[in-house]
Amino acid sequence: MKCPFCGHAETQVVETRVSEDGDFIRRRRQCAQCGKRFTTYERPDLSFPAIVKKDGRRTDYDRAKLRASLMLALRKRPVSTEQVDAAIERIEEKLLAAGARETPSARLGELVMRELKKLDKVAYVRFASVYRSFEDVDDFRALVEEVRR
Structure with missing residues (x-):
């Protein structure tokens, strides 16, 4: 090495x-x-599915990109690196368990939101607001009400 x-x-x-x-x-x-x-x-070298973007482009799954997205949403939040690593592992397990050769980026986004919702509600709202392209305050209000329940 x-x-x-x-x-x-x-x-x-x-x-x-x-x-x-x-x-x-x-x-x-x-x-x-x-x-x-x-x-x-x-770690074992596993074959992850290709990610199919909304416009139809296909890209390779990128663990570093997933980590960067999670870390951006979790910036200045009280979540440890170990918790982030565990969330990434759970997301990867679900991708592999599906057994598909391709997966839509929307599916990956939903998996990320599920994990963020468990880790930190504020990070979940941050990620969801960008991911779902919120247009106005009412979209935020609806999401915050969902989180409160």
Whole structure:
């Protein structure tokens, strides 16, 4: 594994841990040259469905893009990284369990909203307002009333 700090090719595994649910392995590594430590994650390479956009374009599923969307909605909210990781895992499990080769972006958006609703109501409202393209205050009011129930 190449060191992300100095680019040296030799690193040593210092510690290995399996996640609580056994879905991935976390490894702490140390560079043989600069001595800095970093973390790598090892998970199975699974084939996720292609995401079909509203205009018909198809894109590859991108975990980093999903994480960025969640983090944007959760900015300055009291939700831990572990909770976000768990939400991403649940979303990915549902995508894989469906067994489809393609899935509409609307389906992915709905999965994200479900997870955000469980994690943080404010983040849910933030995401839903952008995702559903709210036009006026009445749309917000209806969503807030839904959340209150």
